[in-house]
Amino acid sequence: MEKTPCNSQEVEVRKGPWTIEEDLILINYIAIHGEGVWNSLARSAGLKRTGKSCRFRWLNYLRPDVRRGNITPEEQLVIIELQAKWGNRWSKIAKHLPGRTDNEIKNYWRTRIQKHIKQTETLTAQNDQASTSQISGSGHVDPVPSLNENIENNFPTESNDSIVWSMEDLWSMQLLNGD
């Protein structure tokens, strides 16, 4: 039972995952007209999306210079260092990681690094408790035990073949379609 939108005058706004068709429409439109003024862009392109949604999709996934997946140990280090330095200034941090978006970094931090640090802290706390009886001499336990070592030793580096759809595919598709 779906309402047929055939004669509806209200502009319904699509939400949720973007389809390849929508992606192509957006890519094509921006290739011709350029980006910016997202609300009118969304309307002119015939996308039933908000300008915000279009901007988000373009900036985070469709831009040709966006790199997806495969965050390297070096990038992990940069993220951790800059987050410690600046806090959750994701866009600022993203500027230091070419091809990475603030949203990706933010997600990466929340899902992996934050969790990992939490685990490390609880482990450290446990070790701390357990080792109080064993500590002799030095007796100092670093609260954040050698972050760099942790990263290199414990973060699994993602496999190189994890990328399913590179944007080059879409770009070549749209080039084939467009011209």
Next chain:
DNA sequence: AACGAATACAACCGCGACAAG
């Protein structure tokens, strides 16, 4: 094989800053 929990990622929402009229 089926199910629930955990995880990772994609997308939306709310808010503040800024510029143009």
Next chain:
DNA sequence: CCTTGTCGCGGTTGTATTCGT
């Protein structure tokens, strides 16, 4: 100076996939 529209940012939620039992 005020109003309105747009942009950008950070937080949060939704959903698909993976993992363990």
